[in-house]
Amino acid sequence: MRCGERLLVRPRMMWRVLALLLVGVVFTTQAAAADPLPSWHDSPARTAILEFVERTTTPGSPDFLEPAARIAVFDNDGTLWPETPLPFQAQFVLDELERLQGDHPEWKENPAITAALAGDVASVLRSGPGQGAMLLEATHAGMTVDDFQSRVRRWLDTARHPDHGRPYSDLAYQPMLEVLDLLRDHGFTPFIVSGGGADFMRVWAEEVYGIPPSQVIGSYGKVRYELRNDRPLLIKEGGIELIDDREGKPVGIHRFIGRRPVACFGNSDGDQAMLEWTTIEHEPSFGLIVHHTDAVRESAYDSDPKGTGKLVTALEAAPRRGWVVVDMARDWKVVFKPLEGAPQR
Amino acid sequence: MRCGERLLVRPRMMWRVLALLLVGVVFTTQAAAADPLPSWHDSPARTAILEFVERTTTPGSPDFLEPAARIAVFDNDGTLWPETPLPFQAQFVLDELERLQGDHPEWKENPAITAALAGDVASVLRSGPGQGAMLLEATHAGMTVDDFQSRVRRWLDTARHPDHGRPYSDLAYQPMLEVLDLLRDHGFTPFIVSGGGADFMRVWAEEVYGIPPSQVIGSYGKVRYELRNDRPLLIKEGGIELIDDREGKPVGIHRFIGRRPVACFGNSDGDQAMLEWTTIEHEPSFGLIVHHTDAVRESAYDSDPKGTGKLVTALEAAPRRGWVVVDMARDWKVVFKPLEGAPQR
Numbered sequence A, B: 001m002r003c004g005e006r007l008l009v010r011p012r013m014m015w016r017v018l019a020l021l022l023v024g025v026v027f028t029t030q031a032a033a034a035d036p037l038p039s040w041h042d043s044p045a046r047t048a049i050l051e052f053v054e055r056t057t058t059p060g061s062p063d064f065l066e067p068a069a070r071i072a073v074f075d076n077d078g079t080l081w082p083e084t085p086l087p088f089q090a091q092f093v094l095d096e097l098e099r100l101q102g103d104h105p106e107w108k109e110n111p112a113i114t115a116a117l118a119g120d121v122a123s124v125l126r127s128g129p130g131q132g133a134m135l136l137e138a139t140h141a142g143m144t145v146d147d148f149q150s151r152v153r154r155w156l157d158t159a160r161h162p163d164h165g166r167p168y169s170d171l172a173y174q175p176m177l178e179v180l181d182l183l184r185d186h187g188f189t190p191f192i193v194s195g196g197g198a199d200f201m202r203v204w205a206e207e208v209y210g211i212p213p214s215q216v217i218g219s220y221g222k223v224r225y226e227l228r229n230d231r232p233l234l235i236k237e238g239g240i241e242l243i244d245d246r247e248g249k250p251v252g253i254h255r256f257i258g259r260r261p262v263a264c265f266g267n268s269d270g271d272q273a274m275l276e277w278t279t280i281e282h283e284p285s286f287g288l289i290v291h292h293t294d295a296v297r298e299s300a301y302d303s304d305p306k307g308t309g310k311l312v313t314a315l316e317a318a319p320r321r322g323w324v325v326v327d328m329a330r331d332w333k334v335v336f337k338p339l340e341g342a343p344q345r
Helices: A002-008 A011-033 A044-057 A088-103 A105-109 A111-126 A129-140 A145-158 A174-185 A205-209 A248-256 A269-279 A313-321 B002-008 B011-033 B044-057 B088-103 B105-109 B111-126 B129-140 B145-158 B174-185 B205-209 B248-256 B269-279 B313-321
Strands: A071-074 A189-197 A216-228 A231-242 A263-266 A286-293 A324-327 B071-074 B189-197 B216-228 B231-242 B263-266 B286-293 B324-327
Touching (some): A189 A248, A216 B269, A263 A269, A269 A286, B105 B111, B189 B205, B189 B248, B248 B269, B269 B313, B286 B313
Parallel strands (some): A263 A286, B071 B263
């Protein structure tokens, strides 16, 4: 072939072609050698994550999964960001009650709201549909979806976490952000499956985790569509349509995703049902529990009944189910996304 | 630059480089020239679709949309496939009642089921929560999601459309399949937003339309998670949690997608609310109504009260709202996906 002959007899041209090829090889090798989980200590959990991704995405592997099947679900509070001293949405409820109480003298007669304002917001929310619903009704209903989401955004812009002094949206766990990136880089689609409110999470999940609204599954209440003065509106009416927690999580996964995930990340008994749904009699699959063991950098809780994300039965089941347990203190080099110029902790 | 100099003084090498570039240009031009909507006659509707895609996806266009905003919603029955003589899911209900009635002597006492078996399934289903729910209860509940979806698959494999003699899953509208491909080729994400059952549609939507389960929004009932004999199960309990029709469509869109679509395709008054939600005070946006005008090849109905997808108020509103109306008889060269070896109609 004449073109090849010409190239072969021109060493300088040939060298340039080889150099270009070499650059390609070097770049590829560098990319392969870069540690995809730099905030993780070398640990069984880290190895298990990498090994699962490799065996499910390497062509020819007996456990290879088509990209459509690579669905990963993540709890949010306590798994992707903290839930202490209060779940962040409970803090939002409290801050909104304080901000708005001047306009609502009738709230003084409301036992749930007075208890929350007296500092008991978390236990009122946990108390169930009756009193908890009153707090949500006061702060999450009777407005358009747009108005509600503007309130969440204003809160994120102004509120600071009491222990860490940073905006709440700045407190994602760096090691988990790396897991999200690793999975996306290997063709997985991550979904959040959280007991938190969908309308609340969708305000910030894309900027904090890179997860778009349609991949954020959470609890939700009734919403009504209305054409008012020829303007289309969606109005939050309150009430609860799905509590996306415990047995509600596999239900939410089915309703929104429509197929079983192959990887599930949680931190509490509230995630046990979705860990089961992901992993039992379903191979290949992967379950992981973030165990909060780090009272110095973040918090330590499991069976402590004051712990928001109480972890008892899921931790007991983990060895039998093959779920990986992350020891936050031992396995994570850093907990939070580093701030520019600040020391990592 | 030495490399450039060497190339410039070697005409034959230069020619080869130019030839390669030329091939690239020719391929690109061929791709651009290929008609993306070959089953559409040159018509205002066809032009409007192409023009919307071009102005929202061409970098630098004042109407350019980021890919994340390129969300398109499609009604299913009557928009992507027929709904005559019965909506296909109503036919499934009837066929299941007939198949299973031998095992259910108690159905003889059920007025809804006896009316349906006497040939009135569509009006019983339309009659509302009471009697319609009895039919759904008998055919869509009391089994696992897996069992239900196996029944749908068996039905698709065996049932044939009474007018067209083809499997129901063979009756997608070819012009609409081309619209789906055109949108996907330009970075849009299509969602189905249908009054039909989500569990029913998710069985076949991926193979028929290329739309994965997580992008199929439909009506749904209660589902319960249970760990039975250490096996995780999702059980369809019946009841209706969301009727994804009329005002329920913007609610479903909000619940599942979490942002407003920019393009909406429907065929009946049941789609009017989502057409409004997509287009009013929301630019750039696009609304389209498939008007069934083709009694020869498919069916003709609008204000006919027997028509399943009754189209009155949405058709009246179309000019004022700027919604494009497709005249099926005039605008579509073919209606159905061609069968190999069969003449197109």
